[in-house]
Amino acid sequence: MAAAQHIREEACDVVVIGAGMAGLMAATTLARESDVVVLESADRPGGRVETVRKGDYWINVGTQFTEGTGPLIDALNYHDIEMGSLAGKSMALVLNGRLVDMSDPIALMFRTPMSFMDRFGMAMVGARILSAAPFLESDSRIAKKVRAKLDRRLASYLLRGVRSEVAEAMVRSWSGQWMGCEPGETAATQLVTSIGLALTDPAKVPNFTLPVGGNQTLTDILAADLGERLRLESTVLSVEQSGDGVVVNYVRADRALRVRAKRAIVAVPSDIALRIVPELPQTYRDAFDDIRYGRYVVVGFFTDEEGPQPWDKFFGVSTPQLSFQAIFNHAAAVRKDDVRKPGGALACFAGGATADQLFELSDEEIAARFTKDLLSVYPQLEGKLGEGIVRRHHRVVPFWAPGGRASLPTLRNPLGPIHLAGDYQLDMPSLADAATSGENAAKAVLASLK
DSSP states (O other), X not given: OTTGGGOEEEEEEEEEXXXXXXXXXXHHHHHTTSOEEEEOSSSSSSTTOOEEEETTEEEESSSOOBOOOSHHHHHHHHTTOOEEOOTTOEEEEEEXXXXXXXXXXXXXXIISOOOHHHHHHHHHHHHHHHHHGGGSSOOSHHHHHHHHHHHTSBGGGGGTTOOOHHXXXXXHHHHHHHHSSOTTTSBHHHHHHHHHHHXXXXXXXXXXXXETTOTHHHHHHHHHHHGGGEESSEEEEEEEEETTEEEEEEEETTEEEEEEEEEEEEOSOHHHHXXXXXXXXXXXXXXXXXXXXXXXEEEEEEEOOOSOOTTTTEEEEEOTTSSSSEEEEGGGGGOOTTOOOSOEEEEEEEETHHHHHHTTSOHHHHHHHHHHHHHHHOGGGTTTBOOOEEEEESSOSEEEOTTGGGGGGGXXXXXXXXXXXXXXXXXXXXXXXXXXXXXXXXXHHHHHHO
């Protein structure tokens, strides 16, 4: 009892746990109408959104792109954040040492160095994706059956009967790029939907772009708007219902602190939610247990070159046979009408099992491997690469094993005064979904307080 008397308490209307995109959107929505406190365990807001800046350029060393609709795009527009244009830019593929522009289907299929078995294997994979594509968004009965069947299968079914190392490398690379996991870990639904939309109708991936200054531009603004209501380096120990409200115990600067609030929004990854909300019913625990997370290793490089370069026309390059699986050219967003300032910014990243292996290495070893492979793609960068900026992400995009998504609707429901938010709540986890879930939770909280 004596120790409890030394716990400093405060009261507010709503406490938000987590200052990633979901938590920040929830808190800024709430702040217009209520007294809110935000607790974040890290020393910076933004969660997996992180940008490193240098001069005219930036590198997203967390979430790479902004896409989608809804509150995220609304917030970017509301705060007058300039959106870089990727118009006229395309993707490329490096296979067996040759780089091919993926916007040219003829070159991709017939000039890419592949054996007959590799072409046949890629055709089988492509046919399986394209056969499902017409049913990915329809609400017809047959479409729902197709999606249900995909949800019961591992994504590795795409490689069934395929005897091509190239095809296997491509599918693993796609899975690593989109979800940070292996095809044998995830249900087919999420991966096939992501690839299918990108292949058949890229226009259905709306607002695919890069905010000028990087994705962190928005989270910086949202965090600044919250001011002292945002408490960094605050580790939450428990979130418990108390009467009609909640009690949140946390530690900051080695001090035990407590917040009493009418409502709480828990916007943290599933494993953390399981740890800090001890009174979760078993159905909620099972639903959180069903969530898995992808893994990434990202290395950013600021570059020092002048004049047009062969990578200027690509915003991304797929590299399934290298130590990383993709190169993203963040400078592409500010290359307008071939106007090119000196320098640039590139990010190389690897996901899934490739990332797991890289986690065993030091930052210096990872940067050295990525540098060597990047120079093999673009030898023009010799002597022009800055020091590699390494980030290790052990928990990024949520995904589900076959059948696991069935428990998802449970997590969309509040637990009395405790509401949940996160990109796991919606159908296609993304930064936009995280923002939407945060705003939805905030609106539900405000409605419950009236």
